[in-house]
Amino acid sequence: REHPHSLDAERAVLGSVLIDNTLLATVTQYLKPAHFYDAGHRSILEAMRRLEAEGSSIDPTTLCEALRREGKLDLTGGPSYIALLESAVLSTSNVAAHARIVLDKALKRELIKAADAIARSSYEEEADAEGLLARAQQDIYNIQEAHIAEAVRPIDETVREVLDLLEERRHHSHIYTGLSSGYSDLDDLTSGFQKSDLIILAGRTSMGKTAFALCIASHVAVRQRKPVLFFSLEMSRHQLAQRLIAMIARKDLRKIRAPRDLSAQELDDITEAGRLLGSSPLLIDDTPGIDIADIRARARHHKARNSDLALVVVDYLQLITCAETAGRRSDSRQVEVARISGALKGLARDLNVPLIALAQLSRQVEQRRGKDKSPILSDLRESGAIEQDSDLVIFVHRPDFYTRTSDDADKPETDYSKAQILVRKHRNGRVGEVDLLFHGPTTSFVQEIKH
Structure with a gap:
């Protein structure tokens, strides 16, 4: 059977970012390139993140150029496919919902992969059942751990930022x-x-x-x-x-x-x-x-x-x-x-x-x-x-x-x-x-x- 995926949702997410670059922040709260089923889509999100890091706008022209530099433009389907991503989006208001669909499919694929590995190991005569159970629990835990929202931050980061601001204001009373x-x-x-x-x-x-x-x-x-x-x-x-x-x-x-x-x-x-x-x-x-x-x-x-x-x-x-x-x-x-x-x-x-x-x-x-x-x-x-x-x-x-x-x-x-x-x-x-x-x-x- 074909693994769970939704190419329509993946296209909607990428097309929304092309229309409104600020939505990349929303998308990356949920998704990493590895979450995309299509290899070309993974390359497109990677290129979008690089463009944002460089301070460049993300549009079909800059995106195609970034992919061309990486030698991945043909993998994505070329300029015509990039243009199609933008034109196929009717509304960007559901980008978070589309991102959650992509994430849901990715999690299911990872669960299938982990379950398949445990199933194969379970057929081995020398495999220890308790060890397999512990491994299964660890694999599930690792999947959970990898998908904790990036909004969660250790308190020490926040404390450092607050103390830095406090020090700045102490020396400049009118800041x-x-x-x-x-x-x-x-x-x-x-x-x-x-x-x-x-x-x-x-x-x-x-x-x-x-x-x-x-x-x-x-x-x-x-x-x-x-x-x-x-x-x-x-x-x-x-x-x-x-x-x-x-x-x-x-x-x-x-x-x-x-x-x-x-x-x-x-x-x-x-x-x-x-x-x-x-x-x-x-x-x-x-x-x-x-x-x-x-x-x-x-x-x-x-x-x-x-x-x-x-x-x-x-x-x-x-x-x-x-x-x-x-x-x-x-x-x-x-x-x-x-x-x-x-x-x-x-x-x-x-x-x-x-x-x-x-x-x-x-x-x-x-x-x-x-x-x-x-x-x-x-x-x-x-x-x-x-x-x-x-x-x-x-x-x-x-x-x-x-x-x-x-x-x-x-x-x-x-x-x-x-x-x-x-x-x-x-x-x-x-x-x-x-x-x-x-x-x-x-x-x-x-x-x-x-x-």
Whole structure:
């Protein structure tokens, strides 16, 4: 009988990596080249791993060249077969399931091999039954041991990494373990935004969620020159660019939108701000009503092209759609939001970058009695899963907003007003409050100068 294998699953795994290079990390969590039944497929995975180690992209051209250098291109079926791998994949979303199928078949082949060897030895007259039993147990144990997930690491590796970081921070007191937000008081509280963390940035309408997210994105992309991917489901990229230029140039946003009254100096300042922003590694995707699967695919694509991607921002969570629940009457909006927040947390872990997801708070904040309208965790709209999935929950709160009269509502905000950044959940640290100032004309948040 033919040994267990699935060539379709093997092709799906390799084709998925050609489409999305970041999936190689997922594949290699499960598989080694030896797990593939087809010799050509084993050679292809080996070549993919070499290309990744060299820092090269993995596409049909680079893969064929790598195989040609090794003298294994003909073994794989040549360029036409490599191209077929990519075109045959309908969706990369099931790559982990396909990898598990390949692994399952490989384990069965190893068990068959071990069992055959024991069976042959059992026919030998001089063989000792107890010795054969011990050998069978050892062979099974060796198969198990060889397939323990590579995610398991001895504690000494982790301890060394932690102590090295501790020593570095001891000598450099302002080094944070995570990505700086641009606000030192907030960074002191959070130690920076950590890789793989899902950070929920929430607030009521007009509190400045997008403005605060843009301030952070600007600090990372423009000041630190680190790539940032910003998904904007509510505002167009032109609106975001106008806001960012106003922040950087420190000019009234209304003048940028209606520039007739700009002085020559103001125009020069705005042009220079545009130059700084334009040369930054900020990426904006303003597709409205985007599906969570598309966000995941596009983020992975950009991670593959920008391996040093530092931050992903999604504005905002409740505007994301979920194709998995579309059309299912039995699935409530709470279930849909729960799936979306879970997917965002998974994406943060896959990309190994902090992911900031903006979220809308419920109206019960305004309906709360008394003057204190500070938001609390239960104000997160539509799903308790948002709180559960998040590593950090930050509320943007401006107390003065609630003291404005109806006559003030239609007037543009001027000068500075008090703002509070409320860290209400911190999975690995302290919670607390940070006082900032909100500058209405430039829609930006600044840190108060301490005397």
